Amino acid sequence: MSSEVGLLGASCPIPITNYKEIVLAHGSGGKLSQQLIEKMILPQFRNDLLEPLHDGAIFSLGKQRLAFSTDSYVVSPIFFPGGDIGKLAVHGTVNDLAMCGARPLYLSAAFILEEGLPMDDFWRVVQSMQEAAAAAGVQLVTGDTKVVDRGKADKIFINTSGIGVIPDGVNIQPRNARVGDRIIVSGPIAVHGIAIMSVREGLEFESEIASDTAPLNGLVEAMLRSEADIHVLRDPTRGGVTSALSEIAHSAAVGIELEEARIPITEEVRGACEILGLDPLYVANEGKLLAIVAAEHADELLGLMREHSLGRESAIIGGVVAEHPGFVTMKTRVGGRRVVDMLSGEQLPRIC
Amino acid sequence: MKYLDEYRDEELARKIVDEIRRITTRPWVLMEVCGGQTHSIVKYGIDRLLPNAIELVHGPGCPVCVTSLEMIDKAHAIAQRPDVIFCSFGDMLRVPGSECDLLVLKSRGADIRIVYSPIDCLKIARANPDKKVVFFAIGFETTAPSNAMAVFQAKKQGIANFSVLVSHVLVPPSIASILQSPLNRVQGFLGPGHVCTVMGYREYEPLAERFKVPIVITGFEPLDILEGVLMTIRQLEAGSWRVENQYPRVVNREGNRVAQDLVNKVFEVCDRKWRGVGSIPKSGYKLRYDFKEHDAERIFEVKEIDTQEPARCISGLVLRGVKKPHDCACFGKECTPEHPFGATMVSAEGACAAYYAYGRHLEANPQTADVA
16 A cells, blocks of 8 residues: 555545446446445445445434435436336335335436437436326426536436335334344346346347336335334345345344245246346346345235235245354255355356 | 256255265265356355265366466457457456456446357447457357357458457366376366367267276256266266266267367367466467458467466466365455456356355355355
8 A cells, every 4th residue: 555645544445446447347236336335435424324325314304204315327228128217217216215114205306318319218208207206106396407418428317316204113124134034025036137138138038028117115005004024125126136135134244045946036037047147136126125024924924915916926035044144045946055145246148 | 947947956956966975985076177067066056965075176167267368468458459349258358367357448448348149249340340340259169169150251251350369278188187287186077068069079088098087078957967976976986987978968979060160160279378277288279370361369469468377376276176266365355256366266157256156255164064
């Protein structure tokens, strides 16, 4: 290290990862994303609300507990089977709020538009956001638009932020996971990531794989209305099921154990993952949630989730254990066992 | 899923494991040649299903890992040129050269693209006539036919702005090199299923005879690997050394003649330097002179680059099955996929990277640990 560490510790703390510039893997939701946040951002802004690095911040104003969350959307292509960037931008923030146990109320939307974006495309995106917001029961109450030179953005980038209220008695946080809890996933995994990849790579499968993007607040409300003692909710978006569960295991200092054979996945998505050399556990979902619930309520909650249109194929995929705190293991299909670690960088297709 | 679930059946797996246990009377060291097999073994925890007497060591069969540092530096020099679109298989992008990796070059503005097939590069070349499109043609015999086809088609169709940077490697010379080493511990091989799909397994017969080792050409699914182990142990216990084929649903003795003819038309055998191992005679392919217009090494005249690997890295020993990833003091500590020291950590199929990806650096005793 250089001896000339600047005032205020201004030397860049990141070199231990050996990257002198941002690479795409810093945005993959895996270890490099985590390092970027923990080394560059967290130390500068450290506070009690930020510290848990949850999907949103949870705080009280007067007697009301609120959740506040933000997310940016840069997906390419902007229209894809099952959705578009606008729908994703609404669902993403709605879902982040729902994962805090909140009822989403208000959204903001900021658009960064590339010069030359066809007006028709922008109109389609805006229409789609309107439909998504109406369906999720949220209002878009403030926003911003900026236009940049051609080539300085990719068609359209959207940021949405949202605020929701947390009902009394609801306490949903990653650190609440307890030994003995069961883990439920609300349906087949890895659909969104494969839908995007198949259009991006121009891959043609026998049947089109459509994104699972959907607002989960309705499902969450139904779950919270039940008597079930739900400890954690998480939508396994970027980085997939593995990254979400690794973060939970880490923040609750518990171990998590999965059973590969119980994890729901469609034939099409499994086939695509096999062909592309990708592990579905690391592929993004947009309309799925993970629920960690007290064991005695797991079956009841599972039954209730299966009655909801977005939870028909819910399944119990594992449980919380005292062993190996901080990491996730899996019993494989053939009866072996392995650790399921967070991804280092982006998942790259293998050569053979 | 059809053709997959049949090969991942827990009940059948248990039966094969029981049979292996029943016939094993003493310790044996087996090597799986392919990176894909290593990946499966660690991913499904297959090594932990086996009796302790059977040790699986991991072979040199990760083509990304063994691509020499010199060649990677050449690739980087070419990829950085503003007139070049550099195309590569995905897992080559994270492999560090002397200075950085292709992902970093991409972040600095180089036009670097992941392709699933080298044939896709021809489309890119046609669509970008003012650019030179270069494909990084690496791999074992498995990828040689499609790489050969891309070059063959480029010549036939007169696509002058397409070239390949060739760093092909061959399996049989590497097996011979492992067996000749005084440090060798390997007593039997799970042979490379996909390499033999192309090449057949005739050329493994003299190896089995010369070194008196059983070689069982093996597939990649969990049951394939377990059956391959069973067949190898049967031979070892019986004191025989034949080439056997566990993977007949794909592999036959002669291989794919059409593919072989094409490969021979486009490539010729040459000496090749392997990362972590060193130079092995007649262990690679280079482009034939007839195809020199598509040879990136000739077109770009990249000068020889002198390189050095970190001294503490034991990847050469890992690649030859002498050591295992967790025998290295750096494994999972200073040496990680984000910051790899050497060959076996750089690609997903490398033994160290597979151990890391499936969390064995997190375990107290990775050799036998049952983490639950």
